[in-house]
Amino acid sequence: MITLHALKYSRATRVLWLLNDLGQPCNRIDYDRTSAFRAPDELSKVHPLGKSPVIVDGDEMIAESSTILRYLAAKYGDTSHQPAAGTPAFWRHEALFDYVEASFAEVALQVILPAFNGEDAPRAAKAALADHLDYIASEVGGGRFLCGQTLTLADIQMSYILALLERMELLGDHPKVLAYWQRLQQQPGYIAALDAAGPMAPPR
Known part of the structure; x- marks a missing residue:
């Protein structure tokens, strides 16, 4: 199962949205923002830049929400969220x-x-x-x-x-x-x- 590292009030919601559309569960690990509305230090232990969202799928660790969405669509063979390829x-x-x-x-x-x-x-x-x-x-x-x-x-x-x-x-x-x-x-x-x-x- 995919693990999603999700910062509160962040782009991670995009990933959850697509996973829900695809009917796919995930192991979600939530992170609260600091008082300065920044990502906590714990996220830097997941990704060197403290990124969120980040997904972990086996040996793969992927950041950047656009890449994650494309990865999930490819992984689960989803063609419903894009027009036909090459058109x-x-x-x-x-x-x-x-x-x-x-x-x-x-x-x-x-x-x-x-x-x-x-x-x-x-x-x-x-x-x-x-x-x-x-x-x-x-x-x-x-x-x-x-x-x-x-x-x-x-x-x-x-x-x-x-x-x-x-x-x-x-x-x-x-x-x-x-x-x-x-x-x-x-x-x-x-x-x-x-x-x-x-x-x-x-x-x-």
């Missing part, structure tokens, strides 16, 4: 999947982190975030999710940053993205993950 839709999905952490997260955190500290983000940071939220809205288009009517790995990956943005009340001017996020929160795997491990974002 244009598949490569669009892969680009959106990697976009979340490669591009969107950095921009979003430049606004989220000041908000956590009760500070106002620079105007340029807020403008950049607005551009990205407009982009996400356009990618959702008229469908329920990023790739139409079917939930994909890209949607699961997107969830954590959207949870933080909603927590800081930063989605109000972007109703299409907010509606998309609300649809994600209605998914059974997401609900089961929160029931098991608590919310993605810290409470107000």
